[in-house]
Amino acid sequence: xxxxxxxxxxxxxxxxxxxxxxxxxxxxxxxxxxxxxxxxxxxxxxxxxxxxxxxxxxxxxxxxxxxxxxxxxxxxxxxxxxxxxxxxxxxxxxxxxxxxxxxxxxxxxxxxxxxxxxxxxxxxxxxxxxxxxxxxxxxxxxxxxxxxxxx
Numbered sequence: 001x002x003x004x005x006x007x008x009x010x011x012x013x014x015x016x017x018x019x020x021x022x023x024x025x026x027x028x029x030x031x032x033x034x035x036x037x038x039x040x041x042x043x044x045x046x047x048x049x050x051x052x053x054x055x056x057x058x059x060x061x062x063x064x065x066x067x068x069x070x071x072x073x074x075x076x077x078x079x080x081x082x083x084x085x086x087x088x089x090x091x092x093x094x095x096x097x098x099x100x101x102x103x104x105x106x107x108x109x110x111x112x113x114x115x116x117x118x119x120x121x122x123x124x125x126x127x128x129x130x131x132x133x134x135x136x137x138x139x140x141x142x143x144x145x146x147x148x149x150x151x
Contacts, residue, residue, distance in 0.1 A: 002116060004107045005065040006030065007079040011037040030082035031094070038088045049086040049093035056096040057085055058126035061106070064116035068097055098123060 003009070011033035013023035025036055035048045057068045059078055069075040074089035083097040100106050100123060110119040122129035 030079035031084045034076045051093040053093040058123040061121040064119040
């Protein structure tokens with residue numbers, strides 16, 4: 001059963017061209033791998049951001065991949081090993097990422113689902129969470145004994 005995909009397992013160098021040495025991305029931080037991938041696989045000249053921005057994003061698992069979504073609508077696979085996200089589309093600087101405190105537990109629970117396309121998880125505090133945590137409803141109020149019963 002495949003593990004939950006992280007940036008360091010998804011963004012890997014392309015195979016070497018005949019007669020050329022293989023590319024070595026092993027020293028690149030996980031958040032910067034997407035920039036290498038876009039440059040080499042998509043043929044776009046792009047450089048990682050140089051500035052940290054004040055915004056933070058919630059990481060989520062979407063179809064068995066840790067991802068972060070930008071306000072511009074783009075997204076990339078991310079990693080808890082390097083909790084930051086820079087957008088390769090709009091060029092927005094490094095934003096911090098919020099992962100759960102228990103990443104390994106979240107991944108273990110997700111792996112119980114045998115169908116990778118159904119492995120989805122949202123941070124409980126994420127305001128965009130389509131299934132926010134269920135809170136206990138308030139206890140029912142005692143009806144006023146002076147009020148007539150409802151029919």
